[in-house]
Amino acid sequence: MTKKKVCACVIAILHSLGLFGRSSAIATPAAFGEEFKHKYSTEHFNFYSMDDGTSSKEYGNFLEDFLVYLERNLTALPSGWPVDFYILDDEQSLNVFLKKKLGEYRNVRGAFYPKYNAMFTSKNGGLGTTAHELMHKIVGEKFRELEPWAKEGIPSFFEKIYGYRDKSGPVFYLGYENPWRLQQLGNRLTTLTIEQIVSDGTKSDMYYQSERRMLSTFLFHEGKLKKYFSLAVSNTEKHSGTLLEAALGESMSSADAKFSKFTSGVNTSTKRLLNVPSSKYCRSKQEFENFYNVNRDALRPVEY
Numbered sequence: 001m002t003k004k005k006v007c008a009c010v011i012a013i014l015h016s017l018g019l020f021g022r023s024s025a026i027a028t029p030a031a032f033g034e035e036f037k038h039k040y041s042t043e044h045f046n047f048y049s050m051d052d053g054t055s056s057k058e059y060g061n062f063l064e065d066f067l068v069y070l071e072r073n074l075t076a077l078p079s080g081w082p083v084d085f086y087i088l089d090d091e092q093s094l095n096v097f098l099k100k101k102l103g104e105y106r107n108v109r110g111a112f113y114p115k116y117n118a119m120f121t122s123k124n125g126g127l128g129t130t131a132h133e134l135m136h137k138i139v140g141e142k143f144r145e146l147e148p149w150a151k152e153g154i155p156s157f158f159e160k161i162y163g164y165r166d167k168s169g170p171v172f173y174l175g176y177e178n179p180w181r182l183q184q185l186g187n188r189l190t191t192l193t194i195e196q197i198v199s200d201g202t203k204s205d206m207y208y209q210s211e212r213r214m215l216s217t218f219l220f221h222e223g224k225l226k227k228y229f230s231l232a233v234s235n236t237e238k239h240s241g242t243l244l245e246a247a248l249g250e251s252m253s254s255a256d257a258k259f260s261k262f263t264s265g266v267n268t269s270t271k272r273l274l275n276v277p278s279s280k281y282c283r284s285k286q287e288f289e290n291f292y293n294v295n296r297d298a299l300r301p302v303e304y
């Protein structure tokens, strides 16, 4: 992944609120699809691509199984399917397309626009990018309480995902660090506090997204991510303090000692964590085991 990856969520929100000019230059979803030669549909997606459909099938295979995993482990799915999913040939074409059609002004690797219920990426955008963008739909539509830090903190957590399809269904492993985000945090990693990350929750710079991802990986390793989802989705369980504190079972300030141990553990392991591979979904357990063995050192959990 490059440092260029920016998610277009802010722009998407502006669109959904109608704050962007509705110029006639902005295409309708139907007009997007006309430029793509290949269409491929799965239960939850209509894929449009410029290639022979290979990329659509790869993304479709992964995303349909990712939805099964989400539904089994974290949350019921929202409504509003199928999602239109557009795959450009490369990152440059993606950004030219988004700029021309949607007025996107930043370079992105993937994007979800709620207004169009549409996702965009390129053939080499990667599975982690598609999981991140799809989580914007899930979080945006299912979280009844959406804390600012979580808007990016939760989707970005899913950027690193590995798995395979077993006889009983998809198996996924999560909670890994993302090398370029670690590089972005640099020396500031060990000075982070939960309160600071939460109070920076509305800042748009990419650096802050990486802070928020560190908090969601911490929640995961503490075994609290599922609880966070359950509280955010249902919002009927009474809790004191913030949603994050309710999931942690303690105040942000008292959880900071553990968080500090976690970031120190990550910091100590940075050298091997910079080799964490791109997300991958294998066709079999055997293929996954081979992949895992090659990357065993980088994928070893952080000790703290």
Ligand SMILES: [Zn+2]
Residues within 6 Å of the ligand: 007, 008, 009, 132, 136, 152, 155, 156
């Ligand atoms: Zn995002």
